[in-house]
Amino acid sequence: MGRRRGALAAAAAVLALAGCSLLDEPVQPTPRPGGSALVVETDAGLLEGFDHEGVRSWRGIPYAAPPVGDLRWRAPQPAAPWGAVRDATDFGADCLHAPSTVTTPSSEDCLFLNVERPVEADGDLPVLVWIHGGGFVMGSGRSEAADGEAFVRRGVLLVTLNYRLGRLGFLSHPALGPESVNAGLLDQVAALEWVQDNIADFGGDPDRVTVGGSSAGGLSVNTLMASPMTDGLFAQAISQSGLGREPTQTLAEATAEGRRLAAEAGALDAAALRSLDAAEVMTWRLDVFAGQVPVVDGALVTAPVAEIVEAGLEQDVPYLVGSTDLDLEADLLEPLGLDDDARALLRSAGERSLLRAYATPDVVRRHLMADAVFTEPARLLATAHAARAPTWRYRFEVVTPEAFARVGGAPHASELPYVFDGVLPPGAEQHAPGMADVVSDYWASFVTTGDPNLADVVTWPTAEDGALLRLTNAGAVTEPVDPWQRRLDAVRRVVEGRS
Template sequence: MSFTSLAMAILMILVPVSPAHPDAQVAQGRLIGRQADEVDFFRGIPFAAPPVGALRWMPPQAPASWEGDRDAGSVGAICVQAPANGDPGVGPPPSSEDCLTLNVWTPTERAGTLPVMVWIHGGGYNNGSGTAALYDGANLARRCVVVVTINYRLGRLGFFDHPALAAERPAGQPAGNYGVMDQIAALEWVRDNIAAFGGDPAQVTIFGESAGGAAVTHLMVAPAARGLFSRAAAQSGLGRQRSALMAGDRPGRPSAQSLGVAFARSAGLGADVAAEALRALPAERLLTPMPAFFSDNLIVDGEVVPEDVVEAFAAGRQAPVPLIIGTNSAEFWWIRPVDAGAYGRTDDAMTDAEYDALLAAYGGQDGYDAHVVSDLIFNEPARHLARLHAQAGHAAYLYRFDVVPDSNPEPSGGATHASERPYVFDNLDTVGRTMGGRDHRAATAMADYWTTFARAGDPNGGDRPAWPEFGAAPDRLLEFTNDGPAAKAVPFDERLDLIERFYGRVRP
């Protein structure tokens, strides 16, 4: 062999060239993906059988295998949901009950196995998908991680029960939380197949926002999810919610089965409706009336989600993994405590003394009305879960997101609910408005913190400002601001302390 030929052979070994249509062999068969800008991506991969017909309101079943090559260049259908309301996290139509697919992004050039980040979208367990451009994982994958986004059943297809369904179930079969079961099935698929994309199944981070953040904490207390992930990040994921039981009504909290009976009546079905009749309903009929996340879609079924998150954390029964948890500075700025709906009623149980003390802490009625719902639903619960996780001896990192672009059209006075998502994914081009240099710097920092956390279980590294660990530095967090991230004491601790005492009285 000539010297030139030998040199070319060595070069081919050292610098492998990935094809424009990369392939991956998973348990079900061979996938043909796509490549762009040094990232390979595979879309529309089934991780469970279509939950249709007799499989509606059943635990997810294993996906079927296929012969030959399966094209993975296009996203699958989003799960059945009401028409999009402008949220960029919804994803493209069509919608279908046959929606249990996931998407994978991985660097084209890889040295060894890489940490994996599995995104769980928000949307009140009623809308959203893993297929939205907002959640494109390419910019995170370029930071040397493998990114997975998933779909899961939504609304009454994902979070529902009825006595007729209960009557036909075998003893011990999990029910109610079908959307959470789908999330667990996706994590099991990742465990079994992610090595084909260069990912390390022993180094999986789950992260999600809003309902997806609540899902992260549900998975932290779900026995069936134990061992399927090694780190977690909950963005605006509630924490103090009181879920519906499967069959037992509680004061002010109907059970999942009572809610199911009420829906069946609204659909014109009698009290003795059979399970077959429920399964025969068109999927679109299940959307009306729209179930409410805070009061309808949160279920403690006793098996998949055995107890409320805050109770599990207080007893130290959550997954012992490093946790990022945080909120935005103006989460529900548009909701007032007198508004109809579950969020607006959160302060109804306050005594006059509790209300007067909070009114003073907020500087009067205007401040109370503008901020108390966000503090009750998001800010105090996040601090509380961070404290409980740290007290259990686990690493916890609390944050507050307060980046507001000049082009923000909302009179929010801060960072509104869900506005951190394009920064975490470093996908500012998906928000539909002009973003400046400070926004791009914030997105770079946030994506770097998140991917470093996925790699090491600690978001710190490089020349970024140090993010204090909550156990070592109690009541200190990292705040993302227009001037960059900065470590500081938890803001507005006086009013959060009052809310903590209120919750301690009504739910000791």
């Protein structure tokens, strides 16, 4: 029985005292056009899902109470039980996004998740809980839920979720209490707790939960692995382009920033802050590159991720980690405020030193910050964690000629359609035939067995001594020694102050 499994029984008792019961008559769900209806019992009530194209789905499931009113900036609370069967055939609202990025219905009431599983599979299924990216200011769980059907049909139960974004999810202020500073990450913890309590009812195995994510989702995974609050909530982890050496604010620094933002809005106490228009709060800047998320709060986040992993204090679970070969395009440095950081790296190392490692000025320009922010940190986390648990590192290099001519490599998050075997970029299948199956099969194998390797495919070596698997247009390539080792070593010397 789950940690909150008694909620439905309690609700039924209350209804019975009022003269009705959830158990008076068998539930008769109405079939939906194009598929059959299905009802599942959760801690909070009954859900009606639907079948489509070999996938069984339940969408828009509340995993926590709406974080509105007095619950704004508080740790997520359990969702209230509902009486009638809840329709779970449509996505819930996305969490409020940064201004000008909203293309789907969004709301402050947004703590929903989605469950997708194959119709035909029997037994307890391995579970992938996917945390979306978007720099902690945009994104939602609906994209991978809608695009992941081919991945689900490989025998995996997929859970996707929303979590609070922007300053509604990450704000420190003395009037709010300590849980406000990383509220969006606490939402992710609550979703993982919901999975432990409820996923068996959907046919999932709570002992075989993998938490995965890309970009901000990958950073979240690394943070959850390094947190003392998540023990027992997942058995494996996948971090795609999840940084690893990002700057991290102290609670005092975050609080000073929160005081300034609140003062500018004229909100000096908790009541005034919670009465602010949510859309106004979402205009307050939140910058992961400036270390504004996550914050070392002493509870969920006790130290920067790299420090935790190098000290061997993270969870010792199987780990799949990597990046793309151009995870940060040179043309994005100025818009992201990183052009000064790139120049500082050059000055620190001495331009000649980096040129020797990178071979040409053009390679320095295109790859230096991508290596410093994503690729070298992925190598650091992989090699350090490999001393504690099985670890596999990849570098994704699949790119169409058009994309290569435009940006010079495989850009940030470009492996996502291949992982979920979704809609590929135009021309991708022509220039890298079969790679979506290859990548998706590796990931599904990892979720299913804790090891990405399959029979009759290229062996993916574990990450000891810097080994990795390159995913290229020509297929998967085993690299016992990273071909980029020299330049990644140069970057590491710079960022660690040993140039």
